[in-house]
Amino acid sequence: MLPVSIKINPRYSETDQMGIIHHANYLIYLEQARLEWLEQLGFSYAKMEKDGVLLPVYNIDITYKKPIKLGDKITVRIKLKSLPTTKVIFDYEIVNQRDQICSICELTLVFTDAQTFRPRRPIANFLSACQQLV
Template sequence: MHISTKEIEVRYAETDQMGVVYHSNYLVWMELGRTKLIEDLGFNYAAMEKEGVISPVIDIQASYKTPVRYGEKALIKTWVSEYDGLRVTYNYEVYNGAGELSLTGNSRHVCVKKDSFRPISIKRSYPEWHEAYMKAKAQPEEVSGS
């Protein structure tokens, strides 16, 4: 299993009056983690979009544990937890500046043609991505230990 890491410097604009990161910003951070993972695997999502393929979120989940505050650096860990050739589920963990787990979450995606929104098979259309995802995805025994 490949786990990608991305460090984020918490900006003032991302926080509420208490100096705590506002909940919706974690979804943006999940996207940053996902993009970093794709880059780590040797691919570029923007290149796929230029070919008329997009990957919308079809489900998302987030559980907040401990706050991340202004002035800290957050660490996002991202990995592929499920992949079946069509749908991909990415899992996330976000840690605050003290190294405490702040968020667990996942997002599920499918690749579709931009003009029709018809799903495409990653396995057939992007065999290199398929191979990389098969190698990178978590095995059941790895997930329970994360």
Template sequence: MLVSKKEIEIRYAETDQMGVVYHANYLIWMELGRTKLIQDLGFSYAGMEEEGIISPVIDLEISYKKPLRYGDTAIIHTWIEQYNGMKSVYGYEIFTPSGDLAVQAKSSHVCVQKDTFRPVKFRKLFPEWHEAYEKAKK
């Protein structure tokens, strides 16, 4: 199983009035984690979009364990939890600088045509990418 790692230096604008990272910012960091994972596999999400295919989130689970604060560095671990050629489920763990688990999450995605939102068979459109996901998944 491939686990991609991405560090994020937390900016002041990402915190709330309590001085901790605002909960929705974790979703952005998860996107950065997915993008890094895809790059680590040798592919480009932007390249897929240029071909008229997008991959919207269809389900999301997130559990907040410990706060992260301005000035901390968040460490995002991302992997392919499940993949069946149509749907991808990504797993995430976001850690504090001291190595404590701050967030645990999963997001589910399907690939669709950008103009119609009709689902597509990822394994047929992108066979090399499909093979890399098969090898990298949990």
């Protein structure tokens, strides 16, 4: 379902003393890919928030398979795992320039009402756009 890939050149400031990209930066890379995915679908977090919908992270499961090193050029691949309910689930792969899988991830967001902070159904036109991908 609408797989999107983005290319990232990790920066020196994202490394640890060993020249390995610190694990916390993976979350930033995942978010960059998710924003691009949403944009290609015709949506943005900013517009959703303006319309009273928040999408906080509910769960992240990252498996680190191979370190990303300074100088690596990576690609983050994202796709929707299934049709959204109150939750939207994404699958990711981060690969290096040799197409070796560095990490895999499943990330779950929850559609949340900005006023009550209670779970809610997805925005109708977002759900409709996702259904057209299937």
